[in-house]
Amino acid sequence: MKIESIGRWLDERLSISTIARTAQKKEVPLHRQSLWYYFGGMTLFLFVVQVVTGILLLLYYRPSAENAFESVQFIMTEVKFGWLIRSIHSWSANLMILTLFIHMFSVYFMRAYNRPRELTWVTGVVLLFLSVGFGFSGYLLPWNEVSFFATKVGTDIAGDIPVVGKTMLRFLRGGDEVTGATLTRFFGFHVAVLPALATVFIGAHVLLVQLHGMHVPARYEKNYRRMKFFPNFIMRDLIGWILAIGVLAALAAIFPWELGVKADAFAPAPAGIKPEWYFLFMFQTLKYIPAKILFFDGEVIGILFFTLAGAALFVIPFINRLPEQFPRRRKIFNLIGVIAILYIAIMTVVGYLA
Amino acid sequence: MGKKQSSTQAVKVCAGYRAPRNHCRSRAAGQLLTAIVITLILASDSAAQNKSSCIECHTRIEGKIGDPARSIQDDIHLSRGLSCNDCHGGDPTQDEKVAAKDPRKGYLGRPRTVDIPAFCGKCHNDANFMKRFNPALRVDQEKEYSTSVHGQLLQTGNEKVATCISCHGVHGIRAISDALSSVYPLNVADTCAKCHSEAARMAEFKIPTDQYDKYKRSVHAKALYERQDLSAPTCNDCHGNHGAAPPGIASVANVCGQCHARQAELFQASAHKVAFDNLGFGECIKCHNNHDIAAPTDELLGTGDKSVCVSCHKQGDKGFVVAGEMRGRIDDLLVQIDKSQSILDRAERAGMEVSRPKFELRDAIDGVTHARVLIHTSSTLEVDKVIGPASSVAEKTYQAGEEALAELNFRRKGLVVSLFFILFLAAVVYLKLRQIESRQAAQPTAQ
Numbered sequence: 001m002k003i004e005s006i007g008r009w010l011d012e013r014l015s016i017s018t019i020a021r022t023a024q025k026k027e028v029p030l031h032r033q034s035l036w037y038y039f040g041g042m043t044l045f046l047f048v049v050q051v052v053t054g055i056l057l058l059l060y061y062r063p064s065a066e067n068a069f070e071s072v073q074f075i076m077t078e079v080k081f082g083w084l085i086r087s088i089h090s091w092s093a094n095l096m097i098l099t100l101f102i103h104m105f106s107v108y109f110m111r112a113y114n115r116p117r118e119l120t121w122v123t124g125v126v127l128l129f130l131s132v133g134f135g136f137s138g139y140l141l142p143w144n145e146v147s148f149f150a151t152k153v154g155t156d157i158a159g160d161i162p163v164v165g166k167t168m169l170r171f172l173r174g175g176d177e178v179t180g181a182t183l184t185r186f187f188g189f190h191v192a193v194l195p196a197l198a199t200v201f202i203g204a205h206v207l208l209v210q211l212h213g214m215h216v217p218a219r220y221e222k223n224y225r226r227m228k229f230f231p232n233f234i235m236r237d238l239i240g241w242i243l244a245i246g247v248l249a250a251l252a253a254i255f256p257w258e259l260g261v262k263a264d265a266f267a268p269a270p271a272g273i274k275p276e277w278y279f280l281f282m283f284q285t286l287k288y289i290p291a292k293i294l295f296f297d298g299e300v301i302g303i304l305f306f307t308l309a310g311a312a313l314f315v316i317p318f319i320n321r322l323p324e325q326f327p328r329r330r331k332i333f334n335l336i337g338v339i340a341i342l343y344i345a346i347m348t349v350v351g352y353l354a
Numbered sequence: 355m356g357k358k359q360s361s362t363q364a365v366k367v368c369a370g371y372r373a374p375r376n377h378c379r380s381r382a383a384g385q386l387l388t389a390i391v392i393t394l395i396l397a398s399d400s401a402a403q404n405k406s407s408c409i410e411c412h413t414r415i416e417g418k419i420g421d422p423a424r425s426i427q428d429d430i431h432l433s434r435g436l437s438c439n440d441c442h443g444g445d446p447t448q449d450e451k452v453a454a455k456d457p458r459k460g461y462l463g464r465p466r467t468v469d470i471p472a473f474c475g476k477c478h479n480d481a482n483f484m485k486r487f488n489p490a491l492r493v494d495q496e497k498e499y500s501t502s503v504h505g506q507l508l509q510t511g512n513e514k515v516a517t518c519i520s521c522h523g524v525h526g527i528r529a530i531s532d533a534l535s536s537v538y539p540l541n542v543a544d545t546c547a548k549c550h551s552e553a554a555r556m557a558e559f560k561i562p563t564d565q566y567d568k569y570k571r572s573v574h575a576k577a578l579y580e581r582q583d584l585s586a587p588t589c590n591d592c593h594g595n596h597g598a599a600p601p602g603i604a605s606v607a608n609v610c611g612q613c614h615a616r617q618a619e620l621f622q623a624s625a626h627k628v629a630f631d632n633l634g635f636g637e638c639i640k641c642h643n644n645h646d647i648a649a650p651t652d653e654l655l656g657t658g659d660k661s662v663c664v665s666c667h668k669q670g671d672k673g674f675v676v677a678g679e680m681r682g683r684i685d686d687l688l689v690q691i692d693k694s695q696s697i698l699d700r701a702e703r704a705g706m707e708v709s710r711p712k713f714e715l716r717d718a719i720d721g722v723t724h725a726r727v728l729i730h731t732s733s734t735l736e737v738d739k740v741i742g743p744a745s746s747v748a749e750k751t752y753q754a755g756e757e758a759l760a761e762l763n764f765r766r767k768g769l770v771v772s773l774f775f776i777l778f779l780a781a782v783v784y785l786k787l788r789q790i791e792s793r794q795a796a797q798p799t800a801q
Contacts, residue, residue: 076707083707083765228794235787239780246776253769256705 026229031220036106039099041237044202045244046096053089063187065180068143069262076259087252093135097278100131108337111320112215118317120208123201125313130198135276137190143183148263149273152178157286160299161307218324274351281344282306284351406446407454408438425526434487441473468508470517471496498596514555521545540578542588543569568646587613607637620730655729656681679734683741684725690748691718697755704762711754718748
């Protein structure tokens, strides 16, 4: 009786029943490709895991060159379940990038970005770059040898971008070299700037998905069933999320995230410095590009290519319009997508083995 | 107004004075002419001064007489502006042989072997002169040489001994920091061996000729040639260079102690010092040898077959017991360290964070190194002062390894339990979903 009255009190003020009725009415298309719909939700879930574990890590982490490594070491060895929280944070970050890529390519191949979902795609691409930014800034925070030199190499590459490179390098590093100032800056990006931006864009992305509903690929448009969003779809999502927690727990227990040795700016760079796996295909490509291409610097050309490829992601929905009316263009886009996946996969494996 | 301005412009500042423009031009032309004449005079004078008829003529001569003129091109003296006449005298501006080699102009010719130290010493003994080239360079080489075995034999008239040119070369003398110099650290042993490995040459002096071969096998040679560690000792570091002499038995420890200071200090205060002196043993070299000094191993200590202690100490005497004790202490600590290292490696391979105990274990490893130095005290008590704390560290790190493995075990068990609940929860949600969907399928809907 008391709970009911609280419920009525809240409903009067928050219109919960209206939201619940809308949720009950909401439906999700059911066809042979429906599996891909779950990757968006999975990515969001992993993001939430990172927010929660990230906040817990913040209770002990100290963002300075003098203390960062020791504080992470303290988390890993002294804090009760600190090892679990840090390992889950790192593993979920990597799994999130993976599910994000799967989500993006599934949307790409199903052409779910077509009218009226162009802005959903654009906000998604922004979120991809923000996630990569999360990865890049978070990688340095333990202040270990590998992360220090990988950040040095990564920011060096950013510094090679024509015109804005030098300014960008100084902006990222907070000076000419990777120092404690870079760590403080990356920490700021990682826990304040990027989360604020990500909150805005995740909000916009989810809102747009709710507004337009799930896209149905053309071949199933005339013949597909529907499933209730609540509880059918959300319960399936829930099963996936519960299993994801299991996977994260297993990875954290069996392969706890390594800490390595503390960064030493005066030590020589160790052999085989590599960035996180999702940067590896670009890193490996830059290694293969000759030093000079005609009169131009090979590395600069490579960086320009990836910058343009990143920018091209934004305009895909505006180029590949009305795919059903232009089957040739549709095939070209499919081919580009397949080549991109193969290229990323092969170069990542080559980079990993190199 | 315009006229006034042009007349003003016609006056220009010239060499600090205000003068009309035409006067200024003629004055500048005069100055230019003077400058050209002075430059030509100076250039011709400089050309005459730099001229070396010695090099010009000798370069053209094939064979031995021409060699000095060719090899001097790499010589440090030539590169510092000195030439043939600065050592040999004469007048290099003269093209005629007789005029160039005029004794009235100080021509000395080729010095006799016995005169070579003084010949080089003319400049190298002169502090004021040498300062011009290198203020840090010593100027006592000739004096030092006179104290060497080489120098003393030379004073007796023996010309088979080494003089300055035997080691430094004659006309192609390079700086000692030049890797091609015959006295560059990597080349010193070969330079000495040119004479000292030649049995026929050394027969007269009744000294062995196997030093070079022995040295090449030594720990010092390995450091110098394999690790390219130029601070590793070569012949001159122990024997001296210009004052080269074999160290006497009494001074061996002082020679080794230049680098191995702590060991030498401990030895001097040990019971061995008096015993060695009484027995006439050459301190360090008694156990470590001289030229073929091998890398010291723990086997040298103790009572085993390869121990050097047993060459003097027999079973039952005090030294024999102490040697066995010291070796035992070090061996025990090594076993402890090995156990700790092994368990920490296992934990690390399993993904546990053990960098702190691994770092701490270095203290125990340092303890072994320290104990190996302290054996020169010949006192188990002194060795124990280091072994004790090091052993505690090794024990503590071993416990840390055990705790890490216990934690790993706990995590694995925890994972199994967690996975059970996670899968159970997933199954419950799945079954609930199935139940809901069965109910939905039973209801007539618009689907």
